[in-house]
Amino acid sequence: MKPLWIGTEMDRESAFFIQREEDKFPLDFLLFIPEKILSVTSASEEIVYEEGRDYILTSERTLSLPEGSRIPFKTNKEMHPEPESPQSIAACRDGVSHLFFGEGHVFHDLQVSVTYTHKGDEWQLPAPEFLLEALPGTISKLKTRKPMKIVLFGDSISAGANASGMTGAKPFMPPYGELVANELIKVYNTEIKYRNHSVGGTASGWGLENVNAVAEEKPDLAILAFGMNDASGRISLERYRTNIQKQMEKIREVQPEAEFILVATMTGNPEWTASAPDLYPQYRDELRSLCKRGVALADLTSVWTELLKRKRFSSITGNGVNHPNDFGHRIYAQVIMCLLRAFE
Secondary structure (H helix, E strand, O other), X not given: OOOOOOOOEEEEEEEOEEEOOXXXXXXXXXXXXXXXXXXXXXXXXXXXXXXXXXXXXXOOOEEEOOOOOOOXXXXXXXXXXOOOOOOEEOXXXXXXXXXXXXXXXXXXXXXXXXXXXXXXXXXXXXOOOOOOOOOHHHHHHHHXXXXXXXXXXXXXXXXOOOOHHHHOOOOOOOOHHHHHHHHHHHHHOOOEEEEEOOOOOOOHHHHHHHOHHHHXXXXXXXXXXXXXXXXXXXXOHXXXXXXXXXXXXXXXXXXXXXXXXXXXXXXXXXXXXXXXXXXXXXXXHHHHHOOEOOEEEEEHHHHHHHHOOOOOHHHHEOOOOXXXXXXXXXXXXXXXXXXXXXXX
């Protein structure tokens, strides 16, 4: 749970190998330049891969697969299958092919986890900050070990889509909401009642229509996490902002002291026509405009954008288009935890 931008050890970074040309070895890229690779395993952690036999560090951040490697990979053609192909979804931006797609643990079964040491000086994005004044009531309750109720409300990402714990695949990692709740219990040694009212396929308008279920929980902290499906539906900035603002108002009608974390969504696959790269940062800015004392922003949009400068989308997705994998769920949890505790 230690944020990936802190320290000098990367723990279980995910990778997905693609063979771009017939005469080239399959490869993928690490986020940082490794000083020493400590382990490479299957995402399930059941198989330990061997350097030289299964993978080779061929350049500063590039791992490639030699002939006979046990690590699975896909060819570029398999990543862009013909229309009507199984495990594919329409609407690739090339206007011709589909995109490789799969719910459950399809991507998980093809990914590996890489743990390595590095210098710790490559992350360029300003790190999320722990600011006491942002969520004073929440932090006070945590520090004084008063029981707290946290409610998560969002779309399929928040419902836990493609986390291995939700798909029944090893290592059975919980989705990000549970990771946050469990970490708060561990760090603050306090009682946390956690509820998740997220539903897949929903957007902020649905959230406004159904927010009374969250309000009835009387949460001390509500985490509102809509945006991916709003962007795919090209919901206007004004409507998106209003939907989130009114969700908060309805919750505070029942629980006046409620505080909020507003989650700016990860970005979708840039090759997918339903992805809206122009809207994600604009939605983030609308959420930022709602932040004040008692309302904080968890900016996954900026973090995900920074990740994609160094890694391919296939390495950090759980389904190929709009869900995180285990590594992605951990990043969600890390960004949120930075608002709730200080890291050294």
